[in-house]
Amino acid sequence: MGTSDPAAQWRVEFDAEVVFSNGGSLRTEGFRLDIPGDDISDAELGELLVRHLGLLMVERTTITRKQLIREPHKGSRGTEGSNGERTVVDLTGEATTAALPNGLELERSVDLPVALVRLLGAEKPVADRLALAALELAGHAVLVHTGTDGPFLTDEAAELLVEWGAALVASDARGPVPDLLPRAGVPVVTGLANLDALPPFGTRLHAVPFPGADGPPRVRVYAVAGE
Structure with a gap:
């Protein structure tokens, strides 16, 4: 679950390849996304990237480099959440x-x-x-x-x-x-x-x-x- 405390927020910088089932691929280098906790698996990160970019017909994602960074969230799509507290x-x-x-x-x-x-x-x-x-x-x-x-x-x-x-x-x-x-x-x-x-x-x-x-x-x- 995410947190609104910027001191406890994490992002991830990574390189990735996305392969599409109808042909073609997409590569990212040094891409950064908000993450809801302080760690994320490669599979979860691949899904997060797909949601953030709104990609369709994705066959697979491959994370080739990953670095966790403690910094305030920027508002990545697909990571929305609330702790329910007003x-x-x-x-x-x-x-x-x-x-x-x-x-x-x-x-x-x-x-x-x-x-x-x-x-x-x-x-x-x-x-x-x-x-x-x-x-x-x-x-x-x-x-x-x-x-x-x-x-x-x-x-x-x-x-x-x-x-x-x-x-x-x-x-x-x-x-x-x-x-x-x-x-x-x-x-x-x-x-x-x-x-x-x-x-x-x-x-x-x-x-x-x-x-x-x-x-x-x-x-x-x-x-x-x-x-």
């Missing part, structure tokens, strides 16, 4: 700021399903279109976890978020943010804290503005997991 994570930090459209209705920023993009350890921790392409974005709060304070989104990624109807965009980074998002009326929250405590799946975000606050908009942001 957890509330406060994401508001000292640097949390918001760019909110005028007249924002509360239902547009609370109880939103989360699409989590983890870029920790990436050579360039900035989400582009490809980083978002596999995610469900419409009506979701898109959280980009970078571990840095710089830009976290390319202009092209912002275009995709607007095109696909993201409800809110947020990050632990502090920007700058592409101008397209506020122009399109998409709420943006930056400088979040504790994103490493979020599980890859099954989280809902609440960003509650302080009514009548002077100066830049202020919000209290928290996430609820395990419901």
Whole structure:
């Protein structure tokens, strides 16, 4: 069973070959996947790879190299799970700021399903279109976890978020943010804290503005997991 504690999460880096029953094959080198525990057999890893990629007509998988790595889960498909416990994570930090459209209705920023993009350890921790392409974005709060304070989104990624109807965009980074998002009326929250405590799946975000606050908009942001 998986765990939401990032200190207890494991991933596996491996090389593999997938052979298809209708001909052809697929090879991976240095591929990484989340695993639910601290170990995994070659057979289980082969099945996990097939589920993650959504492969059909697979005849066999062969794992040629495997290395276990302790690091937070990134959200590999096919590894979804919950420990069944409801957890509330406060994401508001000292640097949390918001760019909110005028007249924002509360239902547009609370109880939103989360699409989590983890870029920790990436050579360039900035989400582009490809980083978002596999995610469900419409009506979701898109959280980009970078571990840095710089830009976290390319202009092209912002275009995709607007095109696909993201409800809110947020990050632990502090920007700058592409101008397209506020122009399109998409709420943006930056400088979040504790994103490493979020599980890859099954989280809902609440960003509650302080009514009548002077100066830049202020919000209290928290996430609820395990419901």
